[in-house]
Amino acid sequence: MGDLLAGLRPAARGVPVSGIIDAVNHGRDKPGVIPLWAGEGDLPTPRFIVEVAQKALADGETFYTHQRGIPPLREALAAYHERLYGRPFDPDSFFVTGSGMQAIALALSLTAGAGDEILVPTPTWPNVMGAAFALGARPVPVPMREEDAVWHLVIEDLETALTPATRAIFLNSPANPTGWTATRDKLEQVLAFARKHDLWIIADEIYARFVYGDAPRADSFLDIAERDEKIIYVNTFSKNWAMTGWRMGWIHAPVELKQTIENLIQYSTSGVAPFMQRAGVVALNEGDWFVEHTIARARAGRSVVSSAFEGNNRITYAAPDGAFYAFIKVAGLTNAREAAFRLIDEAKVGTAPGTAFGANGEGFVRICFARSEDSLRDAMGRISAFLTD
Amino acid sequence: MGDLLAGLRPAARGVPVSGIIDAVNHGRDKPGVIPLWAGEGDLPTPRFIVEVAQKALADGETFYTHQRGIPPLREALAAYHERLYGRPFDPDSFFVTGSGMQAIALALSLTAGAGDEILVPTPTWPNVMGAAFALGARPVPVPMREEDAVWHLVIEDLETALTPATRAIFLNSPANPTGWTATRDKLEQVLAFARKHDLWIIADEIYARFVYGDAPRADSFLDIAERDEKIIYVNTFSKNWAMTGWRMGWIHAPVELKQTIENLIQYSTSGVAPFMQRAGVVALNEGDWFVEHTIARARAGRSVVSSAFEGNNRITYAAPDGAFYAFIKVAGLTNAREAAFRLIDEAKVGTAPGTAFGANGEGFVRICFARSEDSLRDAMGRISAFLTD
Numbered sequence: 001m002g003d004l005l006a007g008l009r010p011a012a013r014g015v016p017v018s019g020i021i022d023a024v025n026h027g028r029d030k031p032g033v034i035p036l037w038a039g040e041g042d043l044p045t046p047r048f049i050v051e052v053a054q055k056a057l058a059d060g061e062t063f064y065t066h067q068r069g070i071p072p073l074r075e076a077l078a079a080y081h082e083r084l085y086g087r088p089f090d091p092d093s094f095f096v097t098g099s100g101m102q103a104i105a106l107a108l109s110l111t112a113g114a115g116d117e118i119l120v121p122t123p124t125w126p127n128v129m130g131a132a133f134a135l136g137a138r139p140v141p142v143p144m145r146e147e148d149a150v151w152h153l154v155i156e157d158l159e160t161a162l163t164p165a166t167r168a169i170f171l172n173s174p175a176n177p178t179g180w181t182a183t184r185d186k187l188e189q190v191l192a193f194a195r196k197h198d199l200w201i202i203a204d205e206i207y208a209r210f211v212y213g214d215a216p217r218a219d220s221f222l223d224i225a226e227r228d229e230k231i232i233y234v235n236t237f238s239k240n241w242a243m244t245g246w247r248m249g250w251i252h253a254p255v256e257l258k259q260t261i262e263n264l265i266q267y268s269t270s271g272v273a274p275f276m277q278r279a280g281v282v283a284l285n286e287g288d289w290f291v292e293h294t295i296a297r298a299r300a301g302r303s304v305v306s307s308a309f310e311g312n313n314r315i316t317y318a319a320p321d322g323a324f325y326a327f328i329k330v331a332g333l334t335n336a337r338e339a340a341f342r343l344i345d346e347a348k349v350g351t352a353p354g355t356a357f358g359a360n361g362e363g364f365v366r367i368c369f370a371r372s373e374d375s376l377r378d379a380m381g382r383i384s385a386f387l388t389d
Numbered sequence: 390m391g392d393l394l395a396g397l398r399p400a401a402r403g404v405p406v407s408g409i410i411d412a413v414n415h416g417r418d419k420p421g422v423i424p425l426w427a428g429e430g431d432l433p434t435p436r437f438i439v440e441v442a443q444k445a446l447a448d449g450e451t452f453y454t455h456q457r458g459i460p461p462l463r464e465a466l467a468a469y470h471e472r473l474y475g476r477p478f479d480p481d482s483f484f485v486t487g488s489g490m491q492a493i494a495l496a497l498s499l500t501a502g503a504g505d506e507i508l509v510p511t512p513t514w515p516n517v518m519g520a521a522f523a524l525g526a527r528p529v530p531v532p533m534r535e536e537d538a539v540w541h542l543v544i545e546d547l548e549t550a551l552t553p554a555t556r557a558i559f560l561n562s563p564a565n566p567t568g569w570t571a572t573r574d575k576l577e578q579v580l581a582f583a584r585k586h587d588l589w590i591i592a593d594e595i596y597a598r599f600v601y602g603d604a605p606r607a608d609s610f611l612d613i614a615e616r617d618e619k620i621i622y623v624n625t626f627s628k629n630w631a632m633t634g635w636r637m638g639w640i641h642a643p644v645e646l647k648q649t650i651e652n653l654i655q656y657s658t659s660g661v662a663p664f665m666q667r668a669g670v671v672a673l674n675e676g677d678w679f680v681e682h683t684i685a686r687a688r689a690g691r692s693v694v695s696s697a698f699e700g701n702n703r704i705t706y707a708a709p710d711g712a713f714y715a716f717i718k719v720a721g722l723t724n725a726r727e728a729a730f731r732l733i734d735e736a737k738v739g740t741a742p743g744t745a746f747g748a749n750g751e752g753f754v755r756i757c758f759a760r761s762e763d764s765l766r767d768a769m770g771r772i773s774a775f776l777t778d
Contacts, residue, residue, distance in 0.1 A: 004645045007589065007619055009502045009556075015652045021456065028455075044449030054443045060433030062634040066417075067410065098487045098636065101659045113398045113525045114503035130656035136502045136525065167398075200396065230396055245451040246662050247487065256393045263404045267519035269658065270490045273635050276662070 011114075011136045018126045019337065019356025027344035034379040037340075037350035039125075039176060039325070040244040041297070041370035045279075046290050049241060052282045056275035065274040067265045068258070069096025069250070073277045076284040077250055084208070085222045093252055095261045096277060098269045100206055100236025100249035104170075105131045106264050107232040107251060111168040111200040112137040119161050119169040119199075121153050122358030123327070125176045128204075129358075138165070143360045144180065149316045149329040151178040155189045168200035169193075174207040174218050177327045177357050177366040179320020181211060184219040191225060201231045206239055207323040209291060210298055218322050228254050239324075239370075240291045241283040248276055294370070298324040301369035301376050308380030314387050324370040327354065330387060333363045340365065347386035349379045400503075400525045407515050408726065408745025416733035423768040426729075426739035428514075428565060428714070429633040430686070430759035434668075435679050438630060441671045445664035454663040456654045457647070458485025458639070462666045465673040466639055473597070474611045482641055484650045485666060487658045489595055489625025489638035493559075494520045495653050496621040496640060500557040500589040501526040508550050508558040508588075510542050511747030512716070514565045517593075518747075529555070532749045533569065538705045538718045540567040544578045557589035558582075563596040563607050566716045566746050566755040568709020570600060573608040580614060590620045595628055596712040598680060599687055607711055617643050628713075628759075629680045630672040637665055683759070687713040690758035690765050697769030703776050713759040716743065719776060722752045729754065736775035738768045 005013055020037060027033050044050075068074065074091040081089040097103040104127065112118050114136035120128055122141040132139035142161045144151045158169065171190055173182035182190070194201045201221065208217045221231055236249035253261060265271060283290075302319055305326045309315045316329040333339055336353035343349050343365070354364025367383075369376055394402055409426060416422050433439075457463065463480040470478040486492040493516065501507050503525035509517055511530040521528035531550045533540045547558065560579055562571040571579070583590045590610065597606045610620050625638035642650060654660060672679075691708055694715045698704045705718040722728055725742035732738050732754070743753025756772075758765055 004617060004619065004643055005649070007587070008499055008646070008649060009505070011502060012499050012653060013649055015649070015656060017648065017652060018655050021651075021655060038453055040453055045446075045451040050446045050451070054446055057434075057439045057443055062434040062439070062632060064427055064429055064633050098491075099658045101655075102487075102657060105657050109523065110397055110401050113400060116398070127656055127659070130652065134498065134653055134656045198396070228393060230393065243451060244453050245664070247658055247660065254393055257397070259406065260394070260397060260402055260404070262410075263406060263519065264401060264523055266407050266410060266490075267404060267516055267523045268491060268494050269488045269636055270516070271636065273665070275634070 020352045035350040053279040056278040061274040080284040095251040099247040103234035103249040107202045116167045117165040123361040170202045172204040174322025181322035211322045304376045326367040347382040409741045424739040442668040445667040450663040469673040484640040488636040492623035492638040496591045505556045506554040512750040559591045561593040563711025570711035600711045693765045715756040736771040
């Protein structure tokens with residue numbers, strides 16, 4: 001056994017286990033656990049989307065198709081972005097991927113390989129680090145500053161982490177797990193930093209519409225960057241349209257990268273099932289009402305969490321500006337992984353340990369609040385009781 | 390534009406276009422072209438498989454699921470292998486992937502990275518070379534010997550190609566595009582070679598059941614290797630069950646690699662849609678009749694091609710022992726890519742140029758014969774007429 005593992009490529013062998021999946025695997029088959037560990041809601045994919053996939057299956061749309069995505073889906077993506085960002089987009093600047101995860105992995109692989117470094121503000125979704133590591137690149141954590149469970153990105157910290165091997169910065173806003181949402185001013189600072197050092201930006205704005213102020217969406221690099229900027233946007237159908245299980249996402253990138261991205265798709269998964277892509281078209285074109293419904297539920301969930309932890313003197317918590325996670329700081333918590341396992345076993349609530357998101361997540365626990373208020377109230381009661389014990 | 394491309398990771402930028410997709414893209418929207426360019430048949434996925442996916446969609450199986458594949462699918466894979474190879478298999482040695490292509494990419498990434506070399510007998514499916522190249526590894530073509538359009542693998546040629554950087558050998562048998570099918574003796578020689586030099590074998594036996602002698606399947610490393618051998622088997626639902634468009638495959642590997650492979654799946658695509666996996670279960674458990682039907686059609690198609698080219702003095706062709714391609718040698722052909730494009734434009738038949746499969750494919754054209762006899766007869770007539778002009 002040792003021999004077999006020793007024979008693997010070192011970076012493959014050394015890729016860490018996801019701390020989220022670690023918790024999910026611990027609790028997956030345990031009855032009665034309320035699952036707040038993953039980044040998904042409790043609604044199945046809505047019927048108007050499912051039915052399109054069912055029909056496409058019945059129609060025999062089961063053959064190989066365009067590597068970059070079927071034209072109607074790339075057109076729908078362009079139209080969707082035009083609605084959201086108020087200017088035209090070229091369908092050829094969109095690339096359909098087999099999950100948002102694959103969009104990230106491809107974006108990383110476009111920009112960095114063995115010996116290269118990628119700056120990643122932390123806490124962050126562990127898969128970004130894992131994917132970079134698996135590619136043989138070095139993900140460089142840039143710890144965000146935290147005070148009273150509110151997080152800030154300081155540009156000087158990016159400057160400090162920079163080396164001649166730095167190729168890209170991965171920026172997730174609104175952020176998982178912290179809810180940090182970059183202001184337009186902050187995005188401009190990051191863009192200036194990237195331009196100054198000729199870095200790529202991998203922009204993960206998948207929670208763009210999950211914001212809780214008055215604006216309909218978060219500020220975006222799309223508002224301030226040039227069209228041929230060194231920015232690769234990664235995105236997913238998962239969150240907006242309750243399609244987590246589908247494994248379908250997209251990349252938006254300068255058209256000049258078209259053939260290169262098509263090649264990388266070809267040599268990794270060779271595209272996405274056409275019957276799924278048809279469903280993606282209807283999600284984008286006719287799904288706004290569902291996205292709004294989902295956001296309204298997340299907003300309500302956010303309130304449930306805030307109320308639940310108000311006055312709890314073990315917990316420091318600030319309702320996030322964006323995304324749909326509560327990243328709560330628990331006084332006296334020194335082993336987040338153990339706490340997450342105990343929450344599963346004893347309190348019957350699945351959470352993700354803060355350490356899954358970086359070393360500076362120690363002492364924190366992540367809760368996904370994109371769920372029904374009743375289920376969340378139940379879960380918050382269990383967590384509060386557990387922490388008070 | 391130059392600047393943007395220049396800023397990419399060199400190996401990503403340098404990944405070649407697939408010569409097959411090159412032809413497909415040239416002809417995809419041209420009416421009346423008979424498509425023999427890709428490795429897929431003309432039957433849509435059968436109804437008994439489609440209906441299971443439709444039902445799972447209706448049942449709301451649209452959430453995240455097991456990264457390695459749902460347990461019923463890994464159990465069905467174990468049972469399928471037990472039927473085919475006559476001994477028990479551990480469900481934990483199977484890993485569901487988002488296409489056979491992803492299975493190959495993961496197997497490559499388990500064994501080789503920047504600076505490492507992988508031996509690949511050629512002609513070969515171009516995606517193997519492309520995937521290795523995209524990972525930053527160096528695929529080393531090992532030209533097979535050819536005489537009268539019959540191909541042979543010579544172990545001494547592998548020995549010659551070996552360097553201290555060699556990590557793995559990719560062996561596809563029955564082979565795309567040549568139809569070469571390793572005898573048990575040849576597999577034993579390759580295994581001895583790999584053991585001697587401590588190499589991994591990536592075994593692509595996806596056409597195992599498409600053989601045209603008396604045996605129900607091709608000889609396999611599974612017949613001769615130990616269970617903890619350094620062999621990673623890659624496979625797909627595409628060919629046996631007419632599921633090319635689904636993008637679903639699997640890896641069979643030593644159980645010791647379980648966590649590492651789960652991690653690599655997590656950080657590349659994070660698994661396969663559960664509603665597709667349910668369909669995979671029924672394909673494996675209840676699909677033998679359909680596989681046999683598909684093989685019978687391929688056998689008939691193989692005869693159509695043989696008859697069509699008999700006595701054609703421009704064409705040298707040997708009916709293949711396995712897989713479902715005719716790899717025909719055309720006298721006087723010096724630019725296979727141009728010929729493939731002209732076949733599309735002038736003869737209205739889509740083929741893949743031999744050069745897509747390696748430099749030693751020059752002068753050859755690949756035809757997929759997994760189609761209805763009528764359509765094939767029509768296509769063969771067009772090709773013969775074109776070549777006689």
